[in-house]
Amino acid sequence: MTTYYSKDHEWISVEGGTATVGITSYAQQQLGDVVYVETPEAGKSLSQGDEAAVVESVKAASEVYAPIDGEVTEGNEALADEPAKVNEDPEGAAWFWKMTVADEGQLADLMDEAAYKAYVDTL
Amino acid sequence: MADTSGTLQKTPLFDLHVELGARMVPFAGYEMPVQYPTGIMTEHQQTRDSAGLFDVSHMGQAILIGPDHETTARALEAMVPSNMVELGRGKQRYTVLLNAEGGVVDDLMVTRPVAEDQDGRLYLVVNASRKDVDYPLIAAGLPDTVRLEIVTDKALIAIQGPKAVDVVAAHAPAAADLAFMSGDFMEFDGIACHISRAGYTGEDGVEMSVPAGAAEAIARALLADERVKPIGLGARDSLRLEAGLCLYGHDLDETISPVEGNITFCMQKRRRDEGGFPGADRIQAELKDGPGRLRVGLKLEGRAPAREGAAIHLPGGAAVGTVTSGGFAPTVGGPIAMGYVATEHAKTGTKLSLLVRGKELPAEVVDMPFVPNRYHRKPNS
Structure with missing residues (x-):
């Protein structure tokens, strides 16, 4: 399993032909208390950069973008009832959706963990 | 609301906010704490359950100074739809500045001092984002006998929540005797302050106008009490929303009348009947026929x-x-x-x-x- 990171603060873990996507710990810290999450439904086709999910804190609503092209295979429905999970375990249980990897080449444009850490340090 | 065009101002509590780990954001020309490390939900609940300390020093403090209460109150009544003449000593009232079309230019708090030697003074607290609009408008509307003095050497600290008054009374015992929407000058650990029993969270609590140079010491003394935690603008917004209170620039603006805004509680009977405030034609018609x-x-x-x-x-x-x-x-x-x-x-x-x-x-x-x-x-x- 390899995990990549986007500049929009999504993480994407790829194993076999399937990717799991969520938001990073840095992102949840910036958002503050998460009160609402809307994840995509299975079957939805996504292109890199599409608005795929919504995460709302007490303060504001933010979009979560698709880091790569592919088709959603599962949305994490548990987040609808327990949005605070995004604050507690953003890079684990609070994944947002699973999707196919349509173009592995797109993963090369994303950051690895070290590069993402360095990127966050510049913010 | 956020002014990013020029240099942001800092309140006397800026260094304390940073020390407490606040996330600072631009708000109405000031660098203000939006939240502290525990986050908005915890801060919100802290205020509902115990007590929260809010820095509201960005708000505008000003004094109308005239020869006697009646003169000063009538001068203000020409700009607002509330009864200021019959405002009792030490009493506080929420009101709105109106434009000629009856729209709300700002919402503000007005306090009449208790002391007889202060007769003829009315203390105003206006929104930070509206100072530059309010002050010239008020000054231009005053008769020669009444003047507007803008207060720049005071900070404003709100302590809100069910335990707020107990906390403050440990330093300023007279605060415990204040009725809702009344205030007085009193000492807080020997420092001369004006404390009023009011706020914008729906909870019991006080607002304290304190010398800018003493603001940090007062805030630290309050935060030393384990019942108190600092609260940022994020929770201030969720608290006031739950309390059904308007935020100027969002729920009120210059096109909205106090009748449309559902804040006619600020218009006492004599003013409703007599008019004599800007936009009275529209406002009285809306009172009669509905907005x-x-x-x-x-x-x-x-x-x-x-x-x-x-x-x-x-x-x-x-x-x-x-x-x-x-x-x-x-x-x-x-x-x-x-x-x-x-x-x-x-x-x-x-x-x-x-x-x-x-x-x-x-x-x-x-x-x-x-x-x-x-x-x-x-x-x-």
Whole structure:
């Protein structure tokens, strides 16, 4: 399993032909208390950069973008009832959706963990 | 609201906010704490359960100074629709500055001092974002015998919550005797302050006007009490929304009258009958015939919040208004909003839809406040 990171603060873990996507710990810290999450439904086709999910804190609503092209295979429905999970375990249980990897080449444009850490340090 | 064009001002508590780990953001020309490390939900609950300390020093403090109360009160009455002449000594009143069309230029608090040697003075607290509009407008409207003095050497600290007055009274015992919406000069650990029993959270509490140079020492003395935690603008907003209170620039603006804004409690009978304030024709007509639109509270059925700007529709039908404030309400435990709707759809219980990301979120018109007020009201005050 390899995990990549986007500049929009999504993480994407790829194993076999399937990717799991969520938001990073840095992102949840910036958002503050998460009160609402809307994840995509299975079957939805996504292109890199599409608005795929919504995460709302007490303060504001933010979009979560698709880091790569592919088709959603599962949305994490548990987040609808327990949005605070995004604050507690953003890079684990609070994944947002699973999707196919349509173009592995797109993963090369994303950051690895070290590069993402360095990127966050510049913010 | 946020002014990013020039240099941001700092309140006397800036260094303390940074030391406490606040996230600072631009707000109305100031660098203000939006939240501390524990986050908005915890800060919100802290204020509802115990006590929270809010730096509201960015707000404008000013004094109207005239020869006697009647003269000063009449001068102010020419600009606002409230009864200022019969405001008792030490009493405080919420009112609005009006433009010639009866629109709200700002909402503000007015306090008449207790002391007889202060007769002829009225203390004003206005919104930070409206100082530059309010002060010239007020100054231009005053007779020669009354002048406006802008206070620049005071900070403003609010302590809000069920334990707020106990906490403050440990340093300023006289604060415990204040009735809701009244205030007086008193010492806080030997420092001369003005303390009033008011606030903007729906909870009991006080607002303290304190010397800028002593503000940090006073804030530290209050925060040393384990019942108190610092609260940022984020929770201030969720608290006031639950309390059904307007935020200027969002729920009130220069096109909205106090009747449309559903704040006619600030207009006492004599003023309603006599008029004599800017825009009286429109406001008196709206009082008589009802306004075309009305500010209402909205409770959403689902979990998704609706934010400012969301269109309000009849379910599956036409647009009837717009959300002006909305978000997740921690004490309610779900999303709430306030907004303006055509008056025929403003009745409590009316089912409406709020349009968010192209979806209709079902909502219902509800009475405000969303969370019961817990102001301190004495039986004989």
